[in-house]
Amino acid sequence: MNVPLLDLRLQYLSIKEEIDKALSEVLEDCGFILGERVKELEARISAYCGVKHGIAVASGTDALFLSLKACGVGPGDEVITSTYSFFSSAGTIWNAGGRPVFVDIDPDTFNLDVSQVKGRISDKTKAVMPVHLFGQCAEMVPLLELASEAGLPIIEDAAQAIGATSDGRKAGSLGLLGCFSFYPSKNLGAYGDAGMIVTNDSSVADKLRLLRVHGAKPKYFHRVVGVNSRLDALQAAVLLVKLKYLDSWSARRRNNAGLYDRLLQDTEVVTPKVRKGNVSIYNQYVVRVRARDAVKEFLAKKGIGTDIYYPLPLHLQECFRALGYRKGELPRSEKAAQESLALPIYPELTPEQQEYVVSSIREALDLVSP
Numbered sequence: 001m002n003v004p005l006l007d008l009r010l011q012y013l014s015i016k017e018e019i020d021k022a023l024s025e026v027l028e029d030c031g032f033i034l035g036e037r038v039k040e041l042e043a044r045i046s047a048y049c050g051v052k053h054g055i056a057v058a059s060g061t062d063a064l065f066l067s068l069k070a071c072g073v074g075p076g077d078e079v080i081t082s083t084y085s086f087f088s089s090a091g092t093i094w095n096a097g098g099r100p101v102f103v104d105i106d107p108d109t110f111n112l113d114v115s116q117v118k119g120r121i122s123d124k125t126k127a128v129m130p131v132h133l134f135g136q137c138a139e140m141v142p143l144l145e146l147a148s149e150a151g152l153p154i155i156e157d158a159a160q161a162i163g164a165t166s167d168g169r170k171a172g173s174l175g176l177l178g179c180f181s182f183y184p185s186k187n188l189g190a191y192g193d194a195g196m197i198v199t200n201d202s203s204v205a206d207k208l209r210l211l212r213v214h215g216a217k218p219k220y221f222h223r224v225v226g227v228n229s230r231l232d233a234l235q236a237a238v239l240l241v242k243l244k245y246l247d248s249w250s251a252r253r254r255n256n257a258g259l260y261d262r263l264l265q266d267t268e269v270v271t272p273k274v275r276k277g278n279v280s281i282y283n284q285y286v287v288r289v290r291a292r293d294a295v296k297e298f299l300a301k302k303g304i305g306t307d308i309y310y311p312l313p314l315h316l317q318e319c320f321r322a323l324g325y326r327k328g329e330l331p332r333s334e335k336a337a338q339e340s341l342a343l344p345i346y347p348e349l350t351p352e353q354q355e356y357v358v359s360s361i362r363e364a365l366d367l368v369s370p
Contacts (some may be wrong), residue, residue, distance in 0.1 A: 003344050003353045005305030006185055006225070008060040010348040011249075015241060019180050019192040022237040027236040029233075037236040044243060045196050048163075049170045055197045055203035056231035057212050060159040061179020063195035064092040065253065066229060067155045068127065070207045073098045077126035081157070082112035082138075083313040084333040089157050090314045098126065102315040104330040108273040110286065110340075113136040113332070125151055127153050132161035132171050134309070135187070135253075135283035136274055140174045147175075155179065160283040162188050163250050167277045172198045172330065182239055187281050188246050190235040252347035259351060260285060260343065263358040268365065271338075284309055286346035289361070291368040292341050298364035304357055307342045 006111050013017065023026050024035065038056050046054035057063050073079060075097040081089050083102035090100040104114040110133045117128060126145050130138040147154050154175030158164075161171040162180050172178020182194035210217055215226030257280075270288035274280050286309060289295050296306050313333040315325035327334065343357055 001353065001356045002303040003349075003357055004304060005080060005307055005342065005344050006346050007348060008184060008189070011346075014272045014348075015245065017212075018241045019238060022241050023234060026233050026237050030083065032232050032233050035233050037233045037240065038231050041231075041236040041239055041243075042196070044240065045180070046198050048243070048246075049172045051173050051178070051198045052200045053198065053202065055199075055205060055208040055212065057195045057197060057208075058229040058231060059193040060179060060183060060195040061088040061092060062212075062227070062229040063159075063197045064129070064155070064157060064181035064182070064228070065086055065096060066208055067179055067197055067212055068092055068096040068098065070177070070204050071127050071155065073126045076124060078122060078124040079127045079129055079155075080117055080120050081129040082131045082133070082333075083315040083330050084110060084112075084310060084336060085133060085314065086159065086310070087132050087314065087317075088159070089129060090317075090320065093129070094320075095167055099124075100314070100320070101125070101323065102313075102330060104332045105333045105336065106139070107336070109136055109275055110134060110336060111136065111137075114126060114139045114146070117143065121146075121150055121152070125150070125157055127192045127329050129155045129157055130163060131157040131159075134272070134286050135161050135250075135281040136272075136278050136360065137161060137164050137166035137174070139169050139275065144174065153177070155304075159183075160186065161281060162186070163246055164281045165279045173200075176201060176204065182235070187250055187283055188239060188242055191238050192235055193236040194231055196231075196241065249347040250281040253285075253345050254280070255346050256347075256349050256354065257282045257285050259354050260345075260358070263354065264361070267307050267358075267362060269361060281347050284342045286340050286342045288336070288339040289341050290339070290365070292339050293366040294368045295361065296341055297358070298367065299360055302356075302360045302363075305344060305359055308337075308340060309342050310340075311337055313337055 147198035158171040159181035182190040211226040212229040215224035
């Protein structure tokens with residue numbers, strides 16, 4: 001049996017007529033950059049998240065970068081974030097001119113350990129960027145209280161978490177700014193790169209709209225030095241179709257996660273933990289397993305797709321060597337990097353495929369028994 005980590009073709013076939021029609025309409029209109037479809041997507045995403053403004057941009061990375069710039073992050077500024085995340089979380093801070101200040105993770109959720117944030121705040125701290133990893137919100141209530149006391153904005157890296165909730169509130173609506181990625185593998189994925197920023201702050205929204213078009217308003221009259229980060233209408237058309245299905249797809253992912261939890265409960269595999277008050281969208285289903293690399297190799301031979309999120313924490317990446325972090329300094333993240341393994345979780349996954357995945361994991365563990 002073949003079980004890929006993700007099968008986007010199955011999703012496309014289920015909504016093929018709608019997608020093809022939406023793309024055809026854009027091609028007939030020949031309005032390819034920003035425009036009415038992008039405005040509609042901005043309105044629908046912001047309403048979905050329960051906020052006033054949506055600003056569509058070219059990628060999730062751009063969403064983070066422009067949010068940092070809108071908050072005034074520049075040379076000499078520090079931004080606190082998790083060391084256990086996709087590279088954009090720290091790379092955008094660096095490219096904005098700032099310095100990422102890393103904290104370790106909660107070993108149960110893989111999200112940043114909020115208790116460590118206060119000790120990393122300095123007079124150079126400009127913002128805090130929690131990451132809602134694998135589809136589950138970070139522990140936001142104490143973080144919001146801490147940031148409020150310190151007068152710091154929170155930029156939510158919600159790239160993997162559209163539709164996730166924390167105590168009934170949607171990811172992206174909790175901080176000053178929420179940043180989403182619509183990379184094709186996401187629960188709400190485009191057919192290329194695409195991103196969105198949401199906020200309730202009208203003045204910040206205006207800054208972002210200016211920054212994404214080279215800082216020009218009106219055209220060719222540049223108030224600030226911005227960038228080119230305009231979402232194209234083809235991606236907006238795809239996302240408008242898919243948005244209707246987002247919640248049902250995420251519900252199927254939760255059902256698949258529940259089945260994995262039951263099938264794996266009598267094994268040594270550590271299944272994902274969802275914090276009380278959270279609803280996860282399971283952008284990934286990440287387990288911890290002994291002899292991870294050997295298990296991954298065995299599953300590949302059985303036709304099962306897996307991946308490692310993430311094999312090296314950000315504080316140990318070569319490009320951040322100048323920051324001075326050493327191996328062993330953030331041990332929970334380093335341990336997770338040696339044990340974590342993402343299993344297939346996409347909505348179209350069948351129970352038979354999941355049973356095959358778990359039986360193969362059992363075989364693998366028998367082979368690597370101490």
